[in-house]
Amino acid sequence: MITQQPIQPALLEQEMQDSTCGAVVAFVGKVRNHHQGKKVTSLTYEAHIPMVQKIFNEIIMEAKEKFGVRDVRVVHRVGDLNIGDVAVWIGAQSAHRKEAFQACEYTINELKSRAPIWKKEHYQEGEAQWVSCHQH
Amino acid sequence: MIQIKVLYFAHLREKRGRGEEILQIQKGYSAGNLLDEIFKDPISKHHLRVAINNEYLGMDTILSNGDEVVFVPPVAGG
Numbered sequence: 224m225i226t227q228q229p230i231q232p233a234l235l236e237q238e239m240q241d242s243t244c245g246a247v248v249a250f251v252g253k254v255r256n257h258h259q260g261k262k263v264t265s266l267t268y269e270a271h272i273p274m275v276q277k278i279f280n281e282i283i284m285e286a287k288e289k290f291g292v293r294d295v296r297v298v299h300r301v302g303d304l305n306i307g308d309v310a311v312w313i314g315a316q317s318a319h320r321k322e323a324f325q326a327c328e329y330t331i332n333e334l335k336s337r338a339p340i341w342k343k344e345h346y347q348e349g350e351a352q353w354v355s356c357h358q359h
Numbered sequence: 360m361i362q363i364k365v366l367y368f369a370h371l372r373e374k375r376g377r378g379e380e381i382l383q384i385q386k387g388y389s390a391g392n393l394l395d396e397i398f399k400d401p402i403s404k405h406h407l408r409v410a411i412n413n414e415y416l417g418m419d420t421i422l423s424n425g426d427e428v429v430f431v432p433p434v435a436g437g
Contacts, residue, residue: 252437269368271429274413299436311437331437339410339429340436341369353370355406355433
């Protein structure tokens with residue numbers, strides 16, 4: 224899902240409760256203070272929300288099918304974020320750890336290449352810029 | 360003529376000065392034809408994809424009445 228509110232990983236992790244699962248793997252993507260040598264002061268995320276929801280659902284279904292995990296959840300924040308804020312949270316749970324790690328990695332990689340989400344970086348010096356993933 | 364809705368995001372929204380618009384276009388237009396008409400400047404087309412009704416499709420896709428078209432700049436989620 225997409226949210227404008229701060230993401231709270233601890234709360235999301237608590238929701239990953241399934242007694243058939245021995246492993247919960249979570250990826251937390253945070254706003255860092257530098258990009259390609261520039262000092263970043265904040266970020267603005269923008270999304271085409273209906274399409275993002277559809278693509279998140281597709282990716283989650285793919286991850287479940289490929290790795291046989293019990294559950295995958297994705298939360299991405301939009302709006303203005305400060306350094307250290309959580310931009311994305313992905314959680315995968317499964318009976319054993321290997322599948323949960325794989326599903327988590329697959330989901331973040333696919334999200335990065337497919338989900339229509341854009342990021343504008345604001346710098347300490349110079350004009351803010353929309354970031355292209357193919358640049359890094 | 361057919362009617363379509365175009366949505367703009369990120370640098371395309373800033374360049375176009377709006378988030379969306381309804382356009383009347385000739386029948387038989389592809390997404391690529393529409394893009395050429397809206398943005399004459401070749402720089403803004405760099406690495407763009409197109410999504411029609413929330414589905415990534417080719418730029419040669421012929422548009423239909425009522426389509427929602429999004430030109431998708433390079434994505435940067437995560």
